[in-house]
Amino acid sequence: MSGTDYKFFGWIAKDKNAIGNMTWGEYQPKTWTEDDVDIKITHCGICASDLHTLRSGWGATDYPAVVGHEIVGTVVRVGKNVKSLKAGDRVGVGAQSGSCLNCEYCHQGKEPYCNGGQIGTYNGRWKDNSKSYGGYADYARVPAHFAFAIPEGVPSEVAAPLMCGGATLYSPLKQLEAGPGKRIGIVGIGGLGHFGLLFAKALGADPVAISHSHGKEEDAKKMGAVQFIATADEGYEKKSRRTLDGIVCTINDEKALEESLPKFATLLKPGGKIILVGLPERPLEGFKITPLVMNNVFIGGSAIAGSKEIPEMLKLVDKVALKAWVVLRPMEDANKAVVDMEDGKARYRYVLVNQKNGGKL
Known part of the structure; x- marks a missing residue:
C-alpha cells in the first residue's frame, strides 16, 4: 500500500x-x-x-x-x-x-x-x-x-500484556533455566509478578510467591504457587533459608529493595541468582553485600525479551492456553x-x- x-x-x-x-x-x-x-x-x-x-x-x-x-x-x-x-x-x-x-x-x-x-x-x-x-x-x-x-489461539486481550509484562518475566525465567526440579521465587505479585508465577508453572518449575502480606495468597496459589512467603512475617528468611534455585524480583520501591534484597539472598541455595526486572526511579543506598558473598549469591538485571524469545513465549502461551x-x-x-x-x-x-x-x- x-x-x-x-x-x-x-x-x-x-x-x-x-x-x-x-x-x-x-x-x-x-x-x-x-x-x-x-x-x-x-x-x-x-x-x-x-x-x-x-x-x-x-x-x-x-x-x-x-x-x-x-x-x-x-x-x-x-x-x-x-x-x-x-x-x-x-x-x-x-x-x-x-x-x-x-x-x-x-x-x-x-x-x-x-x-x-x-x-x-x-x-x-x-x-x-x-x-x-x-x-x-x-x-x-x-x-x-x-x-x-499472534497465534490464532491466543486472545488479543491476553496477548497485549504479554508483549511487555509477560516478556519481561519470560526472559529471566529462561535465564534461570526454570523447569522441572527448579524452585523459583517471584517477588511482587502484581502485573509483572503474576506473569512470573504463570510462566514458571508453564515451564514446569515450582513457583514460590513472595509478597509483603498475605493479601494475595489465595490468588497466587490459583496462579500456580506451591508456596507463599510473606515478608511481613518475622523470620521468614530463616524459615525458608536456602530453599530456592532462583528469584525474579519485580518490585521497584527503593526502600523495599534496600531492606529486602539481603534477606532474599538467604532464601537462595549457594550459586543462586536474583534477577531484577523492576527499575526504581532513584538509586539504592546502604545495600549490604555480605549475604551475597557469604551465600555465593549473584544479583543482576534483565530488560525486555528479544525477537527470538517473544515468538517462543507466544508459542508456549498458545500450547498451554495460559490466561493472563x-x-x-x-x-x-x-x-x-x-x-x-x-x-x-x-x-x-x-x-x-x-x-x-x-x-x-
Whole structure:
C-alpha cells in the first residue's frame, strides 16, 4: 500500500502531570519507511513503565508523548521490504521498536542489549529525529522486525500484556533455566509478578510467591504457587533459608529493595541468582553485600525479551492456553485507568480496548 486513509490519534501526555490528564488528539508518527508496518490497534495493556514515563520518573520525558507498549492490532499497511507480515495479520508490539539490527547481540535476537542502544516503542527518537509513539491510540507505526504474529489461539486481550509484562518475566525465567526440579521465587505479585508465577508453572518449575502480606495468597496459589512467603512475617528468611534455585524480583520501591534484597539472598541455595526486572526511579543506598558473598549469591538485571524469545513465549502461551489475569477498560477510559493503576487497583493487568477498531469488551 502506498498511502493511508487514516490519521494518528491518541492519548497525548503534555507534561509531568499527565497521569489522569492526557488529552485525545492527533500527532505525527515516525517517518514512514519501507521496512515499517502500520497497525490498527484493538488492544493495549497498561504497564508501570507508562506511569514512570507519564510523570518523568525515569528522567525527563520527551513531551508530547503517547505511551503504551503492549500493543495488539491488525496490520493495515506494509512496507515494500517487509516479507514477514501482510495486511490483515494480527500482531503484537512490545517495549522496543528499534535497534541497529547489525551488532552481535541483534544477530542473536537480543535486541534489547544492542550495542547501539534501543529505541523504545514510545518516548524514543529515530535517526531522522521523528518520534516514536505508543499504543494508547488508534494506530501505531513500527518497523516490521518488532511486530510479532499472534497465534490464532491466543486472545488479543491476553496477548497485549504479554508483549511487555509477560516478556519481561519470560526472559529471566529462561535465564534461570526454570523447569522441572527448579524452585523459583517471584517477588511482587502484581502485573509483572503474576506473569512470573504463570510462566514458571508453564515451564514446569515450582513457583514460590513472595509478597509483603498475605493479601494475595489465595490468588497466587490459583496462579500456580506451591508456596507463599510473606515478608511481613518475622523470620521468614530463616524459615525458608536456602530453599530456592532462583528469584525474579519485580518490585521497584527503593526502600523495599534496600531492606529486602539481603534477606532474599538467604532464601537462595549457594550459586543462586536474583534477577531484577523492576527499575526504581532513584538509586539504592546502604545495600549490604555480605549475604551475597557469604551465600555465593549473584544479583543482576534483565530488560525486555528479544525477537527470538517473544515468538517462543507466544508459542508456549498458545500450547498451554495460559490466561493472563486482565481487566478490560475502554480506550476512552484511559485517564481513569492509569490513575487506578497508580493506586494499585489492577488485578492484575489493565488492558485498554479500542472498540471502534473492533476490540471487544
